[in-house]
Amino acid sequence: MSGLPIFLQPALARALALGRAHAVLLSGPAGLGQLELARALAKAWLCETQAAGQPACGHCPSCHLVEQGSHPDLRWLMPAALRVELGFEEAPGEGKAKPSKEIRIDEVRGLQSFTQSTSGRGQAKVLAIHPAEAMNTVAANALLKTLEEPGSVLRFVLSCGAPEELLPTIRSRCQTLSLSVPEPALALAWLREQGLGEADAAALLRLAGGRPGQALQWARAGLGADRLAELPQLMLRGELGGWEALGPTLLVDLLGRLAHDQLRRSHGQEPLYFSAAHLPPPTASARLQRWATELREARAKGEHPLVPGLWMESLAAQAQRALKSDGRPAAADKRPALHSTL
Ligand SMILES: [Zn+2]
Structure with missing residues (x-):
């Protein structure tokens, strides 16, 4: 489970226990680490040495490719604004349109060849959507068809901070994993690992309502x-x-x-x-x-x-x-x- 924050490890075990679910919805208030959890789940599904239902080995070629962000069988669907914020792409230059906060239909359509092709490395193929509520209705409807007829190798992991904003038809095609605020002791231990002092970790975790990802954002x-x-x-x-x-x-x-x-x-x-x-x-x-x-x-x-x-x-x-x-x-x-x- 290399790299996965300890406070997310119980949630990963629960997600893996869902077995062969073809679509998993990680649902809970934003700031609980949905992105990291989605990546760890995709990595486990794609891992080439671990048995099904186990966390990724972290050493095989597939695991390395996921970590480098270059696995041919893993695709991320996220709003352009978030891709810029996370450093996946450059901010548009002066005078260019601002990156969108929505996941748009052309981005969903652009995945067609990925979802219809066979797996590059012979394991699964994974489409990760973060956060799923950023899809506008048109985009969500376009995704629905793929979600309904995923083929034999395609699996989905959707993260969601506002499940009520998701189309019910999307929700109903996923197995939902409800995330809640982690044990304070685990959250504090992780914040200290990130370099926060005892008093800062405690005060910021409280300010963040127990959400360690958000506490770290305040600290930074x-x-x-x-x-x-x-x-x-x-x-x-x-x-x-x-x-x-x-x-x-x-x-x-x-x-x-x-x-x-x-x-x-x-x-x-x-x-x-x-x-x-x-x-x-x-x-x-x-x-x-x-x-x-x-x-x-x-x-x-x-x-x-x-x-x-x-x-x-x-x-x-x-x-x-x-x-x-x-x-x-x-x-x-x-x-x-x-x-x-x-
Ligand atoms: Zn592996």
Whole structure:
């Protein structure tokens, strides 16, 4: 199982126990490692020395080809934007169309000769689709026919972070493997293997709702336990300087989690993502609700803010308005907070 994160190994064993299933759907919230799991499953199916139902040997020519990304019997179907993000292809140059976030029909049609040919190395042939919900309806319908009549050697592994967005006809032709958040001890051990310190791993895993892949993404963007601990106080002062390096998506996601936690606390519940010790007393839930809505709108604009500096300023002002006990982004609020009156 070389290379597969330890927290995914129980899931791989369950996927292999499905036996000769011709299509497996790896289903669970995004950020659980679906891509790595799909690759490990494809590798096991294509391995030339291991018995069926066993993980890949990791040493045979087929295993090496999967690792190098050049196996003739393995094809990946993923959105162009994701291929660029993962480094499988170059970003388009200036003035070119932005890479699509959808899997399009021409990409599905382009697989025809692959799905209809015989296996190059005489084992199985595997089509991996990640994430399957990125297929638009036309593309999904085009795939359906192949999924219904796969021939004798073709197998599918589909990963999916939002099963409700998949066509039911696609879902029903797959054996579903439900993925859940891994054991915290396994997730933490893996994060430490990736070079995170104990405190950072714990804080980021909590922030990510237990999803280790996402915790690592936060870490690589420069977040750690210390910065997380100071974020709520910075927001109270309306200061977001230096946080733009996270990028709009992660930043808005982070603030969304802060809003979510404060909303929970305004209803007397424990926070999920942040430590209560670092949070200011919650303000009125209507105000926090409004902030959550503002953040959803900010997410839509954030990918291409017209004026990034202004966009950041408005994020900071919204956060301060929502978190400060008097509701006004006043610079000098010297009064003691009277939370009981809210
Ligand atoms: Zn092998």
